[in-house]
Amino acid sequence: GNSVTQMEGPVTLSEEAFLTINCTYTATGYPSLFWYVQYPGEGLQLLLKATKADDKGSNKGFEATYRKETTSFHLEKGSVQVSDSAVYFCAPNQGGKLIFGQGTELSVKP
């Protein structure tokens, strides 16, 4: 079946450090790909998305590129802030159904 593998957390970084959270997936065809974020005490919200191969999604300084050859959608940010502390979820949309990874908790220290 379809599945998502995310880098295990928690990830702890200092402010202004570079962030990468790896995500690979198995799916049939070419699903749309999403990153969702859950800030402390808040609901899940969309961070960014890419709907076809080689597309780059970006938002709030975060980027992720749809790599069909490696079935990956790694999340990156060049300089993290304390306010980026949250849990990040990778989610391919296969046939309308969002399948979530286990989530990666990010903690950014001042």
Place this chain on the structure above:
Amino acid sequence: GAGVSQSPSNKVTEKGKDVELRCDPISGHTALYWYRQSLGQGLEFLIYFQGNSAPDKSGLPSDRFSAERTGGSVSTLTIQRTQQEDSAVYLCASSLEGYGTEAFFGQGTRLTVV
């Protein structure tokens, strides 16, 4: 309302009782999803409704779980004969069309089975 609304926000129930969780999606959204988030775990897919199509129930963990969506809008998730392992946050989401479109999540219902 402007967003996805779930009720109740918290529910404590005794083992063996039935519970109903309600979801009001964003008006006009044809797709509706239910997920379960257990402590320290990711989001487990439960069920997906898309328009008038038969729902995708492949994620329901047992026949104690069922869901319906009336009139293409409000959805109710029912758990019969609750067990302690059913304790979790149940999240509902809706999207305009399903495939490729952003899903908007409610705040969830925290279910505790004692």
